[in-house]
Amino acid sequence: MLEARADVVGSLLRPPELLRARERYARGELSPADFKRAEDAAVDRAIRLQEEAGLPVVTDGEMRRTSFQSQLVEAVEGFGEVPLEAYLWGEWRGDGRVGDRSVERPRGLGVAARLRSRRHLSVEEFVYARARTDRTVKVTLPSPSLYANLWSPEVSREAYPTLDGFLEDVAEVLRREVEELVRLGATYIQLDAPHYPLLLDPRTRRFYEARGWGMDRWLSRGIELDNHVIGDHPGVTFAFHLCRGNQGSRWLVSGSYEPLARRIFRGVRAQRLMLEYDDERSGGFEPLSHLPEDKVAVLGLVTTKSPRRETPEELEGRLREAARFVPLERLAVSPQCGFATSVIGNALTPEDQAYKLRVVAETARRVWG
Template sequence: MIPAYRADHVGSLLRPRELLAARWRGVPAEELSAIEDRYVLRLLAQQQMLGLDVFTDGELRRSNFMSNFTDAVEGLDLDGAVSRRWDASKRDSRVPVSNVTGVVVSKLHQRRGLTTNELPFLIQRSPGPFKITLPSATQFPAIAYKRGVSDAAYASHSELLWDIVSIVKAEVAALAQAGVPYIQIDAPRYSYYIDEKWRGWMQSEMGVDPEAALDEAIAADNACLDAGRRDGVTLAIHLCRGNNRSHWYAEGGYDAIAEKLFSSLNADRFLLEYDDERSGSFDPLRFVPHGKFVVLGLVTSKTPTLESVETLRARVDEASRYVPLEHLALSPQCGFASTMEGNILTEEQQWAKLERVVQTARQIWG
C-alpha cells in the first residue's frame, strides 16, 4: 500500500547564511561537512515540529538540485557551460554560478554514488520517513550537449540521454535496496512540451521532434523508476516550469501531454505545479490512472505571500472532481532553493508556508 504523505514538500530548503558563506569561502571539506550536518539536523527538527509527513535534508549538501549528478561524474566542462539566460518572468536573467551544469566534453565516467554524502546521515538521523531526490536523466541533454563539442563523445542527444539513464537507474536501484522509503525524480524538462516557445526551440536548436522526444523522455524516466520498484518504496516524479531564484521559464497547462504522461509514467505519485495561472486548470487530472497519487503544488515557493487555508481547501476540493480526495496530497509547487542562492523569501516565510501545508492537510484529511 502506498503511503499517503498528505503534507509533502518537494525537497530543497533555503540555505542558512553561515553555510552559504562557508561554501563561498571554500572551507575545507571536513569543516564544510560538519556545518552541513549541524544545519541538516536543525532542518529535520523543524520539519518534525511542523508535522510534515516526509523529511528531507533540504538538499543542503548540493549547490543546486542536480549537482549530486554533476559532482559525481567526470566528462563535464563547467567553464564552457551552454548559455541558458532566457527568462520568461522578465526579471534579472543572470544565471547564478551554482546553476552551471557544464558541457559534455568526453564520455561520462562515474566517480562515486550520486548520494554517497547524503544517504548515510539521513538513514541514521531522520526522525521519520525521508525522501531522496534525483534529477531526471532527461534534464541534461538539452542543457549539457553542445554541437561541435559534445558530439565527439556522443553522436546525438539521445545517445547521451541513455548513458545518463544507466547512471541514474543504478542509483535508484541502490537507494531502493538501501531501504529509502521515498525516491523522487525531479523532471523540469517536461515543461518544454507544454510551451510552444520551447517546442520550437527543441526543433530549431536541438534538431529533435518534440513528440518523439516526449516518448523517449517517458521511456527514460520509466527505466529509472522501474529500477526502484519494490515493496515499501514510494516512487515519485516532480514536474515544474522553472523555479530558480523565484524565476520561471515555461508556461501552459498539462493539457497537451496529460493523457500520454499520466497514463505512461510509472510513478506512484505525481508532484504537480499548480500555484498560479500559468499552470492551467485541473482538467488534465482526469487522465491520472486510478490508484495513483497527485500532490497538488498549490503553495508557491517563489513569493512570500501566504496562502489562506480556505483558498487551499477550495482548490483541493476542485481538484477532487478529477482525482478522488483519498488520492490527493498537498505541497509547495517546487522547492525553496533549486540553487543554493535560494528563492526570494526568508527562512521564516518558508517555514510559514510549510506550516500552512500541514495545517491545511490536517483539516482536509485529519
C-alpha cells in the same frame, strides 16, 4: 505505496552560514572536514524544521548541492567545467531576484568525454538524513533527459555522436543510483522533470528540438528513460515532479498540463505526480481527469516564489475544486516547488518558509484527518 497527504518537493533555503562556508571552501580557506560539518549542521536544521512543521515526509533540503541537478556533474567525470549559469539559462519572468531578463546559456558547454562515475550522487544525503529522523526521507534525483542541456552537437560529438547515446548513459548512472538507494533502505525517491513543461513554450521548445528530438520523441523516449531509472522496486514509492521553472522567485513558462497529461500521467511509472498549481500560470485542474486510478496527484498549491501566506481554508477550497476531476482520496498537498532550486534561493524569509511548511501539514490534517 506511501500514503502521506502532506509532502515536500525538495530544496529549502540555504542558511547564510552555509553559503559563506561554500564560498570559503571554494577559495581554499576551509578544509573538507570543516565544510562537511557546515553541511551537516544545515541538514540537521532542515530536518528539524520539517519535523516541527508536522510533515510526515522530509528531505535534507538539498543543502549539499549547488543546484537540484548539480550532483550528477559533481559525481560523474566527462562534463568538464559546468558553471552555475548552466542551470539558470532561459527567459526568466516574475518579481524575484534573477530579474525579468534572459540568462544566456554558457558558450562551449557540453559533455566532452564518456561518462565515468567517481562516486554516488545522493547516497551520502540519504544515509546521513535517515539517521536523524524517524520520518520518511525523500531523495530527489533529476530526470535523465533534463541533461540534454549538457549535450552539444559541437562539443560532444566525439564522445557522444547522438543525444540518445548520451542520455542512455545518464539514465544508466541514475538507475544504478536508485538501486543503491533502495539497497540502503530508501522507500521514497523523486525524479525532477521541469523540462517537460518547458516544451509548452515555443521558444524553449525550439532549443530542445535543436538537440535532435521533436515534441513526440521528447514525450516517448524521455518517459522511456525515466521508467528505466525507476526500474522495478516493490515497496518503494516514486514521485515525478513537473514544474515550469523556479530560480530566484522567477519562472520560465506558463500553460496548462493538458498537452502533456495524457502521455506523462499515464506513461511514467511513478506513483505520485508532484504538480505545480500555485497560480494561474498552471491552468485549471481539468488535466487531472487523465490521472490513472493507481496514481496520486500531489498538488503544489503553496507557492515558494513569494511570501504570500496561504490559509488552510483557502487550500481546502482548492483541493475540493480539484476533487471534481479526481477523488479526494487520490490527492495530496505540497509546496509547488523547492524553496531554493539552486544556492540563489527564492525571495522569502526563513519565517515565510516555516509558515508555508506548517500550512501544508495543517491543511492535510484539516482535509484528511
